[in-house]
Amino acid sequence: MEKKLTIRDIAKLSGVSASTVSRVLDDSDRISAETKKSVLEVVNQYGYKPQAAARNLARQKTSAIGIIIPQNDMNIYSSSFFQEALHGVSNSLSQNGYDVLISSGNPTELDAIKRLISTSRIDGIILLRSVVNDASIQYLTESKFPFVLIGTCLENPDVYSVDNDNQRAAYDIAYHMYMTGKRKMAIIGGTKSSVFIQKRLEGYEKLLVEKGLPINQDYIKLENASEDYGYQSMLELLKSPSRPDSVLVMDDSICVGVMKAINESGVKIPEEIAVACFNESSFTKYSRPALTTISLNFYDLGYCAAKTLLSVLNNEPIQKGCRYVDHLLTIRESTVSN
Amino acid sequence: MEKKLTIRDIAKLSGVSASTVSRVLDDSDRISAETKKSVLEVVNQYGYKPQAAARNLARQKTSAIGIIIPQNDMNIYSSSFFQEALHGVSNSLSQNGYDVLISSGNPTELDAIKRLISTSRIDGIILLRSVVNDASIQYLTESKFPFVLIGTCLENPDVYSVDNDNQRAAYDIAYHMYMTGKRKMAIIGGTKSSVFIQKRLEGYEKLLVEKGLPINQDYIKLENASEDYGYQSMLELLKSPSRPDSVLVMDDSICVGVMKAINESGVKIPEEIAVACFNESSFTKYSRPALTTISLNFYDLGYCAAKTLLSVLNNEPIQKGCRYVDHLLTIRESTVSN
DNA sequence: CTTAATTGTGCAACCGGTTGCATAAAGTTA
DNA sequence: TAACTTTATGCAACCGGTTGCACAATTAAG
Numbered sequence: 001m002e003k004k005l006t007i008r009d010i011a012k013l014s015g016v017s018a019s020t021v022s023r024v025l026d027d028s029d030r031i032s033a034e035t036k037k038s039v040l041e042v043v044n045q046y047g048y049k050p051q052a053a054a055r056n057l058a059r060q061k062t063s064a065i066g067i068i069i070p071q072n073d074m075n076i077y078s079s080s081f082f083q084e085a086l087h088g089v090s091n092s093l094s095q096n097g098y099d100v101l102i103s104s105g106n107p108t109e110l111d112a113i114k115r116l117i118s119t120s121r122i123d124g125i126i127l128l129r130s131v132v133n134d135a136s137i138q139y140l141t142e143s144k145f146p147f148v149l150i151g152t153c154l155e156n157p158d159v160y161s162v163d164n165d166n167q168r169a170a171y172d173i174a175y176h177m178y179m180t181g182k183r184k185m186a187i188i189g190g191t192k193s194s195v196f197i198q199k200r201l202e203g204y205e206k207l208l209v210e211k212g213l214p215i216n217q218d219y220i221k222l223e224n225a226s227e228d229y230g231y232q233s234m235l236e237l238l239k240s241p242s243r244p245d246s247v248l249v250m251d252d253s254i255c256v257g258v259m260k261a262i263n264e265s266g267v268k269i270p271e272e273i274a275v276a277c278f279n280e281s282s283f284t285k286y287s288r289p290a291l292t293t294i295s296l297n298f299y300d301l302g303y304c305a306a307k308t309l310l311s312v313l314n315n316e317p318i319q320k321g322c323r324y325v326d327h328l329l330t331i332r333e334s335t336v337s338n
Numbered sequence: 339m340e341k342k343l344t345i346r347d348i349a350k351l352s353g354v355s356a357s358t359v360s361r362v363l364d365d366s367d368r369i370s371a372e373t374k375k376s377v378l379e380v381v382n383q384y385g386y387k388p389q390a391a392a393r394n395l396a397r398q399k400t401s402a403i404g405i406i407i408p409q410n411d412m413n414i415y416s417s418s419f420f421q422e423a424l425h426g427v428s429n430s431l432s433q434n435g436y437d438v439l440i441s442s443g444n445p446t447e448l449d450a451i452k453r454l455i456s457t458s459r460i461d462g463i464i465l466l467r468s469v470v471n472d473a474s475i476q477y478l479t480e481s482k483f484p485f486v487l488i489g490t491c492l493e494n495p496d497v498y499s500v501d502n503d504n505q506r507a508a509y510d511i512a513y514h515m516y517m518t519g520k521r522k523m524a525i526i527g528g529t530k531s532s533v534f535i536q537k538r539l540e541g542y543e544k545l546l547v548e549k550g551l552p553i554n555q556d557y558i559k560l561e562n563a564s565e566d567y568g569y570q571s572m573l574e575l576l577k578s579p580s581r582p583d584s585v586l587v588m589d590d591s592i593c594v595g596v597m598k599a600i601n602e603s604g605v606k607i608p609e610e611i612a613v614a615c616f617n618e619s620s621f622t623k624y625s626r627p628a629l630t631t632i633s634l635n636f637y638d639l640g641y642c643a644a645k646t647l648l649s650v651l652n653n654e655p656i657q658k659g660c661r662y663v664d665h666l667l668t669i670r671e672s673t674v675s676n
Numbered sequence: 677c678t679t680a681a682t683t684g685t686g687c688a689a690c691c692g693g694t695t696g697c698a699t700a701a702a703g704t705t706a
Numbered sequence: 707t708a709a710c711t712t713t714a715t716g717c718a719a720c721c722g723g724t725t726g727c728a729c730a731a732t733t734a735a736g
Contacts, residue, residue: 344721356723357724360723361724391721393722393723394723396723
């Protein structure tokens, strides 16, 4: 590694002062066109890049944002969630000269956040969430540190958040079922205490109401998110006198149990019962029949969250509260016979 | 956010000079015990933390290392690979006051690396790799920038790398097969051009040789890594006059095809044929029967790579070349009948 | 009791950028 | 041509830490 050039070296080489070089790199309009050109030539020739630490110190901002690596207990999301979201965040931010700093939440997430903030390493933070209230959100809100939430829309309109539209997603998948002739839809898995499950239930019910279908409480199985709960609930539904003709499952892991129950009882998919579930995974792709899924676009979530955070940091006027990104309905054999 | 305290504020509050505070925080031995105590009191009381940018500038190091987010084409690894490795890296580094900076390889990985280096944002880099030679490694080697490789052991002993012991892993799984009475083992999936597949083949053959079993070239199906290749290869083996009694599959996604072939032909697992594969995933856990797997410990990979990099950065004497971390054999129904 | 060695602390320069303000040069206006 | 803007650039201070060196205070040695 040869010696690093400083801004004063570049200044000397182009016959101007350091301040002029600095302004050229900032594309200030107080510098003449010729000066800009000649300085940029030198800058490019030597591949000069301002040193981040010096710049950050002078500007009193870090040009970095922080993210905490989620523990794997975010089981509502597919495992590629984090990686894809990160790509989105990183692409959006690097276009604007920002870095992304990550930290495992060690020992706790809140500790990690405090550490990043207190050493002035980051200007803002992006949080991945499935719950509404927790210590980190409260801390950030109180300290007025800029942050954006991914994965949960808060009631609080002062908190910026980016989420998938769970209500719309459930509605879309129910609509698809309806269009393939299904009229007796069940919904399985997850607990009503989660906000995103509530939203999905709303979407499901919205379609039923719109189409004049009855809301049958026996078809709503939302007490637990385990594979076994999926298995047991599906068995019950299959034995019931008014067996549903379609089922929406809230997660692919729960769907493993659901499929097991259906296969064991020899009921035909999708003719006798159609199956669709949330979250794409190797199971949904490789299952026989392959499963129709609603997959959430994690890249966009990250990209949009980063954009939002940038706007906040630049004090740009921006709509407060929650914004939604699109989801993707992948139709496979489990809902459409070929 | 109230005004940030500087080191001079703390100095004033504790009645010493800024340099003394700085030295106290560095635990320098040229400061008396009493002074340390009284300064630390003030520091703790106000929660003072030195500002990273200023410290980095003065010390001429960034206390940060970089990682490029892999594209999802690292299909040899389970999808939790990155996340777990990152946890390992982050935990190891944050204990030593280092930050982890990530970047999507945009537009290319090499560009991302050059950007991070040229702005002096990082002191070192950790690369995730499945191939031996590429532009990034070459660039880093030539510019003598400190880096550690995860996932590939290079021939070049000047490059530090951390990897799973693929040879040992294949040996272990073959040993397990042998101990359950299997004598005719096949090995399926992946191409011999990958270093890690070669290593696994070596481990497989090592066991056969040790136990005095013949190496049957017909049992070695290493031309392709697709699900379909797994399906076709397994069909062939099943139809063969000397049908194997066990099969090691190089990846869980390939194993999807293998399982499909076995199930279609009605052959019993594990009695007639035992199945084991590399990489844990929802498929291997939820498959019926559940699959015996070798899972690589990604957290340890990251942790060990970070430790290695830290040693390099601190010029500590350290064994050059490659080091291995342990893997985990998870025995399930597909190799042991209950 | 003087001199030398040791220990603890402060001064001030430095890291490499940025930016308010002063000023020289060029352009306008009367 | 004098007075007034406007435009382009440089000076120097500043961001908030770190660290070599000087020096005062204390202890040890002669």
